[in-house]
Amino acid sequence: MSDPTSAEADAADDEPAEDAPAVPDVELPSEAFDAVLDALADREPGKPVRFEGFSAAPDEGDGYVFAAGDRPKTMGEGELHEALAERAAAVTDWYVFERVVGEFGPRRAFLRWIEDADGETVATRYAALAEGIERAWGELRITATVTDRGERRYDVRHADDAGVPVDELDAYEDPLDARDLVTFDEQGRYRPLKTAPSLAGGWAFPDLGPRDLYETVETIYPATVANWHREREGELDVTHWRETMERQSGIYGVVKTWDRGEGYEHVNWVAEACCDDSQCLKRREWQYDDETDLDVDGGDGAFPCREPCSVVVSAARKWTRLESEQPRTYEFDLTPSEKEQVEAIIDAVADGRTDEIREADTKEGANRYRTRFLRAKLFDDEGNLGGVPTEPDEE
Amino acid sequence: MQSLVIVAHGSHLNPESSAPTYDHADTIRATGAFDEVRTGFWKEEPHFREVLRTVEGDEVYVVPLFISEGYFTEQVIPRELRLAGWDVSEWDSDGLSADQATLVAEDIDREVHYCGPVGTHRAMTDVIVRRAESVTNDADVGEGFGLAVVGHGTERNENSAKAIEYHADRIAERDRFDEVKALYMDEEPEVDDLPEHFESDDVVLVPLFIADGYHTQEDIPEDVGLCEDHTEGYDVPETVDGTRIWYAGAVGTEPLMADVVLERAADAGADLGTALDDVRETTRVATGD
Numbered sequence: 001m002s003d004p005t006s007a008e009a010d011a012a013d014d015e016p017a018e019d020a021p022a023v024p025d026v027e028l029p030s031e032a033f034d035a036v037l038d039a040l041a042d043r044e045p046g047k048p049v050r051f052e053g054f055s056a057a058p059d060e061g062d063g064y065v066f067a068a069g070d071r072p073k074t075m076g077e078g079e080l081h082e083a084l085a086e087r088a089a090a091v092t093d094w095y096v097f098e099r100v101v102g103e104f105g106p107r108r109a110f111l112r113w114i115e116d117a118d119g120e121t122v123a124t125r126y127a128a129l130a131e132g133i134e135r136a137w138g139e140l141r142i143t144a145t146v147t148d149r150g151e152r153r154y155d156v157r158h159a160d161d162a163g164v165p166v167d168e169l170d171a172y173e174d175p176l177d178a179r180d181l182v183t184f185d186e187q188g189r190y191r192p193l194k195t196a197p198s199l200a201g202g203w204a205f206p207d208l209g210p211r212d213l214y215e216t217v218e219t220i221y222p223a224t225v226a227n228w229h230r231e232r233e234g235e236l237d238v239t240h241w242r243e244t245m246e247r248q249s250g251i252y253g254v255v256k257t258w259d260r261g262e263g264y265e266h267v268n269w270v271a272e273a274c275c276d277d278s279q280c281l282k283r284r285e286w287q288y289d290d291e292t293d294l295d296v297d298g299g300d301g302a303f304p305c306r307e308p309c310s311v312v313v314s315a316a317r318k319w320t321r322l323e324s325e326q327p328r329t330y331e332f333d334l335t336p337s338e339k340e341q342v343e344a345i346i347d348a349v350a351d352g353r354t355d356e357i358r359e360a361d362t363k364e365g366a367n368r369y370r371t372r373f374l375r376a377k378l379f380d381d382e383g384n385l386g387g388v389p390t391e392p393d394e395e
Numbered sequence: 396m397q398s399l400v401i402v403a404h405g406s407h408l409n410p411e412s413s414a415p416t417y418d419h420a421d422t423i424r425a426t427g428a429f430d431e432v433r434t435g436f437w438k439e440e441p442h443f444r445e446v447l448r449t450v451e452g453d454e455v456y457v458v459p460l461f462i463s464e465g466y467f468t469e470q471v472i473p474r475e476l477r478l479a480g481w482d483v484s485e486w487d488s489d490g491l492s493a494d495q496a497t498l499v500a501e502d503i504d505r506e507v508h509y510c511g512p513v514g515t516h517r518a519m520t521d522v523i524v525r526r527a528e529s530v531t532n533d534a535d536v537g538e539g540f541g542l543a544v545v546g547h548g549t550e551r552n553e554n555s556a557k558a559i560e561y562h563a564d565r566i567a568e569r570d571r572f573d574e575v576k577a578l579y580m581d582e583e584p585e586v587d588d589l590p591e592h593f594e595s596d597d598v599v600l601v602p603l604f605i606a607d608g609y610h611t612q613e614d615i616p617e618d619v620g621l622c623e624d625h626t627e628g629y630d631v632p633e634t635v636d637g638t639r640i641w642y643a644g645a646v647g648t649e650p651l652m653a654d655v656v657l658e659r660a661a662d663a664g665a666d667l668g669t670a671l672d673d674v675r676e677t678t679r680v681a682t683g684d
């Protein structure tokens with residue numbers, strides 16, 4: 001080296017501030033170097049493989065042209081290896097995304113998003129990865145790290161288990177094992193909607209590679225990455241309520257009759273009932289139709305919902321039937337506290353709070369004793385509230 | 396890159412519904428015949444509407460894990476997958492002979508091979524027999540045994556009865572069981588009167604369903620008289636009116652079903668290498684010798 005001091009001085013100028021995380025030392029693994037040679041073997045002279053800050057291309061003979069800045073240099077394989085080994089972080093970064101992650105759009109975009117690969121330099125990312133980059137996806141906490149060979153490793157777990165030592169959790173390796181983790185909620189109830197915020201914790205995939213991370217996330221929240229990717233590309237195909245209901249057939253065909261051209265309040269109620277963030281982590285992007293937005297908030301989820309899901313369509317079928325009934329006036333007497341108690345019971349069921357209400361907490365309207373008392377007092381032998389039959393002619 | 400997509404009904408209420416789909420997908424994955432194996436559902440996720448966008452391959456085979464041709468295979472699945480220009484005449488089927496149609500799926504703007512349902516494939520006959528072997532734990536079961544294949548009758552879907560008869564006839568031709576009968580849940584000959592339809596003391600009862608659920612776990616056991624109420628459970632075999640009934644549960648849970656999925660894809664042009672042989676071997680019932 002002709003002038004080592006000035007080169008070092010330049011490097012020192014670029015040195016990040018002291019409290020910024022240090023860029024880790026990375027070795028160049030042979031598979032990454034071999035992959036570069038393979039890539040170069042497929043290239044024509046003058047068509048370089050580009051890395052951050054430099055490039056390499058085959059020359060006209062058996063050698064290579066290595067270019068960092070504006071000084072291309074012809075070299076043999078040994079020297080190329082040396083040059084790449086000195087820049088192992090950038091080479092391994094290329095290797096991870098071009099060879100390990102591959103082209104498939106959603107997977108690639110997701111893994112690049114995790115470490116902000118389209119916004120940050122290799123040095124910044126490797127420094128951040130050395131400390132661990134954390135991302136949220138639904139109820140998941142994903143932590144990305146880098147090994148001293150430049151490989152990415154990921155830990156996935158329930159956000160509630162952030163910081164819990166892995167040996168206190170059930171550890172898994174195979175992404176498909178996640179199918180069993182998403183089937184039941186904490187209380188053993190079947191979860192019909194994978195994006196409901198009822199994912200049970202207590203497990204971790206502590207050491208996944210990039211492809212397996214993607215598979216794990218897509219197993220826990222199916223198609224969320226694919227739809228998020230389409231949205232980022234500006235290509236999310238949203239199918240609104242009207243169109244979705246119009247498409248239904250068979251036993252669901254009846255749902256189209258619920259839209260009577262008299263407004264969309266009923267769809268506001270559906271969205272409030274099912275799509276609220278407390279019920280589903282997807283961000284609802286569908287509206288009544290492409291001209292009429294719903295009045296309820298779609299939520300803040302990372303990944304979009306592009307059309308009413310099958311759970312909503314099934315529920316809509318039920319509501320179509322129920323809502324075809326005409327209201328009637330029923331007359332019975334409640335004390336003011338009883339009216340409030342009925343409201344409290346509805347709230348507790350709607351918010352899924354019944355399990356939290358303690359047995360002896362009679363201050364709560366939805367307390368079991370309070371509710372049983374109300375039933376004992378107000379129901380007749382047929383179970384009619386206030387002794388008033390549902391059908392008038394039943395009297 | 397070759398991809399397999401298994402599409403099935405799934406359920407909002409019953410986790411057992413999708414279990415066979417996952418099991419067969421795993422069996423096929425283990426053969427390595429496909430670069431990827433994905434599953435999509437009508438009632439679970441990813442939904443039919445969104446499963447294709449999770450698929451990476453350029454040779455895509457879609458196999459419906461359904462018993463018969465009809466509403467789902469002819470209307471719902473092609474519509475939800477957005478198969479451009481789909482018309483049921485593409486299959487040119489008599490209700491049993493749907494094989495495949497190659498159409499562009501608009502969702503991904505790529506061609507997919509949309510296959511006929513597993514239930515009507517000739518290989519399904521072997522799965523019914525294999526199911527009888529599994530439930531009796533006898534790889535040679537047949538002599539001294541009757542076999543009943545049970546499903547919905549024509550009321551729900553004309554083709555459903557066709558599939559049941561088709562397989563029952565094929566098994567009968569093999570002269571393996573003393574008697575083979577097709578029975579129905581909603582028409583004559585009814586499964587309720589099973590002992591009346593058989594002379595054999597032992598009868599294996601195989602419901603032609605993809606997954607265990609209400610029909611196979613509650614309806615049929617109660618109708619046949621295996622139990623008064625399904626919550627009580629029943630033995631295998633259980634004696635009803637002097638006939639020992641070996642109730643097999645849904646045929647679709649039999650591991651050999653993976654073979655039929657592969658056969659469907661192979662018929663549509665998938666390159667499977669030795670996968671068919673591998674699956675037949677790994678899902679075999681021990682011969683007991």
Ligand code: SF4
Pocket residue numbers: 195274275279280281282283284305306307308309310311312
């Ligand atoms: S329709 Fe509503 S409940 Fe269903 S997935 Fe979308 S946001 Fe969630």
